[in-house]
Each structure stands twice: as C-alpha cells, then as structure tokens.
Amino acid sequence: MEHYVTVEKLTKKYGDLVAVDNLSFTVDENEIFGFLGPNGAGKTTTLNVVSTLTDYDRGIVNIAGYDLAKDPAKIKALLGVVPQEIALYGMLTAAENVSLFASLYGLRGKGLKDAVTEALEFVGLEGERSKRSDKLSGGMRRRLNIACGIAHRPKLIIMDEPTVGVDARSREMILRSILTLRDGGATIIYTSHYMPEVQEIADRIAIIDKGRLAAIGTEEELLGYVTDRKSIRIGTGTGAAETGRTAAASVAKLAGVKAARYVEESGEICIDVGLELANVSPILKDLMEIGVTIRSFDEEAPNLETTFLALTGNALSVEGAEHPGVTGRGRGKKPAM
Numbered sequence: 001m002e003h004y005v006t007v008e009k010l011t012k013k014y015g016d017l018v019a020v021d022n023l024s025f026t027v028d029e030n031e032i033f034g035f036l037g038p039n040g041a042g043k044t045t046t047l048n049v050v051s052t053l054t055d056y057d058r059g060i061v062n063i064a065g066y067d068l069a070k071d072p073a074k075i076k077a078l079l080g081v082v083p084q085e086i087a088l089y090g091m092l093t094a095a096e097n098v099s100l101f102a103s104l105y106g107l108r109g110k111g112l113k114d115a116v117t118e119a120l121e122f123v124g125l126e127g128e129r130s131k132r133s134d135k136l137s138g139g140m141r142r143r144l145n146i147a148c149g150i151a152h153r154p155k156l157i158i159m160d161e162p163t164v165g166v167d168a169r170s171r172e173m174i175l176r177s178i179l180t181l182r183d184g185g186a187t188i189i190y191t192s193h194y195m196p197e198v199q200e201i202a203d204r205i206a207i208i209d210k211g212r213l214a215a216i217g218t219e220e221e222l223l224g225y226v227t228d229r230k231s232i233r234i235g236t237g238t239g240a241a242e243t244g245r246t247a248a249a250s251v252a253k254l255a256g257v258k259a260a261r262y263v264e265e266s267g268e269i270c271i272d273v274g275l276e277l278a279n280v281s282p283i284l285k286d287l288m289e290i291g292v293t294i295r296s297f298d299e300e301a302p303n304l305e306t307t308f309l310a311l312t313g314n315a316l317s318v319e320g321a322e323h324p325g326v327t328g329r330g331r332g333k334k335p336a337m
C-alpha cells in the first residue's frame with residue numbers, strides 16, 4: 001500500500017546545527033502517529049517541514065502522492081496544523097478566531113458558520129464562543145488552538161503538543177477528539193511529552209533523538225528494541241532527594257549498570273542493568289553505604305518509558321515520572337530477555 005506520508009532522508013540545518021538528520025519515516029492513511037523525542041530532538045522542525053512552514057536542505061517529503069518540492073499548494077490544502085506555540089488573535093472572540101482560520105482554507109457563508117460551531121463543540125468551547133480569546137484560561141486557549149486547526153476538516157492533521165498545560169478532563173476530551181477525527185477519516189501526526197497519552201491513542205510511534213530516528217513501530221514493536229538490559233526500581237521513600245541523586249550517580253558507575261536515575265516525585269532509584277548481571281548485591285551494598293533506606297525492590301517489565309530512556313538517555317517528561325503507577329506497570333509482551 002502506498003503510504004499517506006513519506007519522509008525520506010530529510011535533513012534540515014539551522015546554520016551549523018543539524019536539527020533533522022537524514023530522517024526517514026512513513027505514516028499510513030487513517031493512522032494516529034505519535035512522534036516522540038526529548039527537547040530539541042527535532043520534532044517541531046520536522047513537523048514544520050511537513051506542514052510546508054519551514055524549508056529544508058535535503059530529502060523527499062511526499063503527502064497523498066504530492067511531492068512537497070513540486071506541489072506545496074496541493075499539500076497545504078490537505079493540512080490542518082495545531083502549532084506548539086498557541087497562535088490566536090487575543091482581540092478576537094473564540095468563534096472569530098476559528099472563523100478566520102477556516103476562511104483561510106476557503107470556507108465561506110453557511111459552510112463556514114457550521115464548521116465554526118462544529119469545531120467549537122468538538123473541543124467543548126461552544127459556551128465560550130463569544131468570549132475574547134485573551135480572556136480564556138490557558139487550557140481553553142489550548143483547546144481553541146486545536147479548533148482553529150481542524151475546523152476546515154483537513155485530511156492530514158499535524159498537532160504539536162496539543163495537550164500541554166491542560167487539565168486531566170480537557171486532556172481526555174482532546175484525546176477523544178483525536179480518536180474521533182481519526183475515525184472520521186483523518187490521518188494524524190502528533191507530538192507529546194506525556195507517555196500514557198501516547199500509549200492510549202497512537203497506532204504507531206516514532207522516537208527521534210538528535211534529529212535521527214531511534215525507533216519506529218507499534219508500542220509492542222518498540223518494546224522489542226531494547227533487549228540488552230532490564231530495569232530495577234528501588235523505593236527509597238520521598239524526602240531524601242540529595243541522597244537519592246548521589247546514590248543514582250554512584251550506582252551508575254558500577255560494573256554491569258547501564259544507567260541510573262533518581263525520580264524525585266516517587267522517591268525511586270531506577271537502574272538499568274545488563275542482562276549478564278546476575279548478582280545485584282554490589283548495587284544494594286553501594287546504596288546502603290551511601291545511606292539510602294531501601295523500602296522496596298522491584299524488577300520492572302519493559303515499558304515505553306524505559307525504552308525511551310534507554311534509546312535517548314532522557315526521560316520523556318517530568319510528567320511521566322509523576323505517574324509511576326502508569327509508567328511502571330508491565331505492558332504488552334516482554335521482549336526476549
């Protein structure tokens with residue numbers, strides 16, 4: 001099957017900085033594609049290229065059979081963009097903002113009015129339609145930002161951190177909206193720093209780091225990427241962050257340990273060890289010598305957060321670490337280990 005979006009060997013530089021480095025991936029029609037990476041990985045830059053907002057140095061971008069270099073106007077007509085930086089006119093009301101953006105895509109008259117109402121209902125802002133957008137709360141502005149990107153019913157929707165800074169209820173509403181858009185026939189590419197949400201809605205996920213592709217596939221496929229280690233979690237109780245950090249740094253230097261970090265929110269020390277390490281006593285001894293109180297010890301089933309950490313050396317987010325119950329649960333099939 002022909003892919004709906006094909007990005008091939010894309011490179012984009014800002015001066016000497018290679019923001020996107022020979023990046024290739026495809027997105028199928030009617031798919032929700034999660035695009036993950038640490039800060040500065042090149043996600044926004046890539047999405048800006050795909051959205052025709054930024055030029056690029058090398059590579060091929062093809063969308064719905066159109067080559068970006070030859071037919072940017074054809075591609076623009078298919079697109080709906082929800083940018084990372086909220087783009088609204090503060091002096092205009094919620095409805096006027098949506099109307100303005102939808103009119104840029106050629107909607108007029110009754111079609112435009114209906115599209116505005118539908119989009120506002122879609123993000124739960126129908127009741128605020130006559131409020132000036134600079135009088136809305138941050139979460140509402142985030143939702144209005146989405147309404148502006150989707151009112152013209154685009155085939156390909158590109159959302160850059162659509163849920164950042166919104167409360168749990170609004171986040172749920174946005175996620176449901178994304179699923180509804182997909183079920184209505186749209187293809188969606190979106191970035192997020194919130195792993196549970198990606199696990200909840202993405203059909204496939206790409207992890208990029210330093211402008212390069214680190215992994216791509218379904219959640220289950222991604223869990224198979226890192227097979228050289230297992231993770232252990234040591235509960236130390238909260239309130240001794242200094243000791244926890246010192247301990248993580250010390251343990252990270254021990255033989256057989258690949259990485260260690262202290263998660264302040266949960267008071268846990270998370271340690272990646274090579275599969276060959278049969279005896280964890282030296283780790284526990286080191287922790288005790290530093291003065292860590294060991295309250296619990298668990299081997300962790302591989303999950304997307306640990307995979308992301310192993311591939312990029314970064315936690316996806318502080319937010320992710322605030323939800324150990326979610327990130328810590330064993331999911332999917334274990335890769336061979």
Ligand SMILES: Nc1ncnc2c1ncn2[C@@H]1O[C@H](COP(=O)(O)OP(=O)(O)OP(=O)(O)O)[C@@H](O)[C@H]1O
Pocket residue numbers: 014017019037038039040041042043044045046084
């Ligand atoms: N307009 C610009 N001029 C110069 N450098 C830029 C510009 N935009 C981005 N960069 C750099 O390119 C790299 C990739 O940035 P980008 O915004 O694409 O990352 P990101 O993955 O979206 O990160 P985040 O998770 O923080 O949004 C970074 O090193 C950034 O500093």
Ligand SMILES: [Mg+2]
Pocket residue numbers: 043044045084160
């Ligand atoms: Mg970004």
